[in-house]
Amino acid sequence: MHIQSKFHLVCLIVEQGRLLATYCSNHEMAADIVTKSLARINFEKFRSSLGVIKRESVVQQSAEHQE
Helix, strand or coil: CCHHHHHHHHHHHHHCCCCCCCCCCCCCCHHHHHCCCCCHHHHHHHHHHCCCCCHHHHHHHHHHHHC
């Protein structure tokens, strides 16, 4: 499928109300966690928003569950 066809399909789906496109500022892009070096506070915020937890937390929870 040609890129122009894909673009028109997306436009049609938006017009039908089946897809809501919203603006996301560059300060709220969780994908930046894998594409940019981030300040610790932003890294932790995006990590949390993606549902990623520290490995130590998983190990600790597993050990507590086994006891």
